[in-house]
Amino acid sequence: MDSPSKHVDLKCPHCAAPLLPFEMPDGGGWSKPVQWACFNDECSYYREGWDWMWEHYRAKASYRYRVADPATGQAAPLAVWSPQAIRSRIVAAPSPEQDRDDENPANGP
């Protein structure tokens, strides 16, 4: 079953960016509440997704590379409707080296 202590080192096969863990908005019917996705806005998979969705569905949406279950590596596209979609659900990795660059202004002093 799950082994939380196991180090997960997942990379996007499209842009080689490390995948980031995020919490599913409502579980989505997935067995794993935390999944992994590529949040690199320069990712070819994500960038081409906008054109693909528009051509096929006339939808202004795209998708990011997502691994639903790191244990099996099962991948499934994560639909997003904006560059910021799902970002707020990224689980901050407890890494002291993480250099967060908050673009959003703080809520006052």
Ligand SMILES: [Zn+2]
């Ligand atoms: Zn990527």
